[in-house]
Amino acid sequence: MKLQPMNDFSTGKYLALILVFHSVLSIIIFSKLKIYYLLNxxxxxxxxxxxxxxxRPLVMRYPTDFSFYGLDSVTGFNSAVMAGLVASAALTLGFISSRPRDTTVLKSEPFSKDKVLMRARVVSILVMMIWVALMILLGGTSVLSLLSQGRSDELNASFSGVPILLQALPASSFIVFTASLLFLGRYERISMANRIELILLFLLTAAPSALLGDRRIIFPMAICMLWVLLQNKRDFRLGIVSSLGFLVAGLILTIYPFVRSSGAREGINLPTATYRFFRENGLVDVFRGYLVKNDTEMFNFVSYLTTRVGTEYQFGYGRGTFIDLLREALPSSLEASHTWSDMILTNMFGGGCASGLCPVPSLVGVLFYDMGILGVAGGFFLLGFLAKKYDGVVSTSSGLALVVTLTFGAYCTVIVRGSSIAMIWIALNVILVGHFGLKFVFRNYMLDSRGLVRR
Known part of the structure; x- marks a missing residue:
């Protein structure tokens, strides 16, 4: 039976058009379509x-597009678009209200580039070896074979209760090497051999996440890699070839959720399953699927919340952000069902995330159910304010400041899009390991007002 289009929701769609125009204009004016700044x-x-x-709201037409696990996400359509528009406007306002950080690089005492790189290699490889050993210890010798087959109940059972710190090790390994190259790149050009080495390390550390279709790890690592590769080529603009490259990469990442389970692959490998899915669905259906299915269902989540938080549900007033982040540090057996996000899900579906239904609200949703539309405006104003200083901090800082800035900058996309508090907790674990790794790499040096000096 042919689906009939829903009502026009003309007000919401006009607001969505304004949001798209505002975002595109903001991106073009700031970045001037230079790839390095497109990663900010x-x-x-x-x-x-x-x-x-x-x-997403512009392409939503049919009842299935508004489906949200049996709940009504139609009533709050206009309000959800307005929440997104407030976030977008606050992000830009925060950005233009901030002053950029000075990018002047401090002078440095002579140091051995080869020794620094060797230590960075040792730390990165050692962290990956520890990860592999712990994976086998916790999941058994068959775990690596299970990884190659994609997500499955057997694999999930092997890693139930595994601490986030273990999951963060591959990204931490890559952050150490990336931060080391970023620092060295301030004083001399990174060689082609080092660039190839960086790409190979990316493929190695991203492989586990790629096999599982976990873009939460792949995307931040890819951003870090591009920052290093473009560090001394900041004026390199988006062209035809680079645009096609980003299109292909985006297409692959869009298809991943549909082929990451072992059942969806039907015994074939990930690249073959990805190509088959694209061949069967085509370019237009793949991208429309991205806009009306799980990848952007956060809109439906916010649409449901906007008409109920403050009436049926209480605002969190910090419990959905700061307190939930503190509870992420607790073992799952202690924190489950006590987080504010789980209370929201329980009110919606009768059970928390562990019960099976676990849609993610996006940062807009988290800020809204915690502090309302003022929380959305304040949170994104702060994000824009800090983003203006980002390039300067990455270009001049070292040690913990460099690891923190690099990690949160890379994780910004998944924090804004997904389960924001969980993503922030993963980023904090990456920072923890990355900080100590970088301390070993530069253990004989410190950065002060004179630059990099021997201790």
Whole structure:
């Protein structure tokens, strides 16, 4: 039976058009379509907001597009678009209200580039070896074979209760090497051999996440890699070839959720399953699927919340952000069902995330159910304010400051898009390991007002 289009929701769609126009204009004016600046958190946050709260509502037409696990996400359509528009406007306002950080690089005492790189290699490889050993210890010798087959109940059972710190090790390994190259790149050009080495390390550390179709790890690592590769080529603009490259990469990442389970692959490998899915569905259906299915269903979540939080559900007033982040540090047996996000899900579906239904609200949703529309405006104003200083901090800082800035900048996309508090907790675990790894790499040096000096 042919689906009949829903009502026009003309007000919401006009607001969505304004959001798309505003985001595109903000991205172009700031980045001037230079790839290095397209990776700034200001741009990536705008891109996420545009896809969820701009493009998705524009293509929503049929009842299935409004489906949200049996709940009504129609009533709050206009309010959800407005929440996204407030976030987008606050992001830009925060950005233009901030002053950029000075990018002047401090002078440095002579140091051995080869020794620093060797230590960075040792730390990165050692962290990956520890990860592999712990994976086998916790999941058994068959775990690596299970990884190659995609997500499955057997694999999930092997890693139930595994601490986030273990899951963060591959990203931490890559952050250490990336931060080391970023620091060295301030004083001399990174060689082609080092660039190839970086790409190979990316393929190695991203492989486990790629096999499982976990874009929460792949995307931040890819951003870090591009920052290093473009560090001394900041004026390199988006062209035909680079645009096609980003299109292909985006297409693959869009298809991943549909082929990451072992059942969806039907015994074939991931690249073959990805190609088969694209061949069977075509370019238009793949991208429309991205805009009306799980990848942007956060819009439906926010649409449901906007008409109920403050009436049926209480505002969190910090319990959905700061307190939930503190509870992420607790073992799952202690924190489950006590988080504010789980209380929201229990009110909606009768059970928390562990019960099976676990849609993600996006940062807009988290801020809204915690502090309302003022929380959305304040949170994104702060994000824009910090994003303006991002390039300067990455270009001049070292040690913990460099690891923190690099990690949160890379994770900004998944924090804005997904289960924000969980993503922040993963980023904090990456920072923890990355900080100690970088301390070993530069253990004989410190950065002060004179630059990099021997201790």
């Amino acid at each position: 958190p200001f741009v990536t946050a705008h891109a996420v907001l545009m896809s969820i709260f701009g493009l």
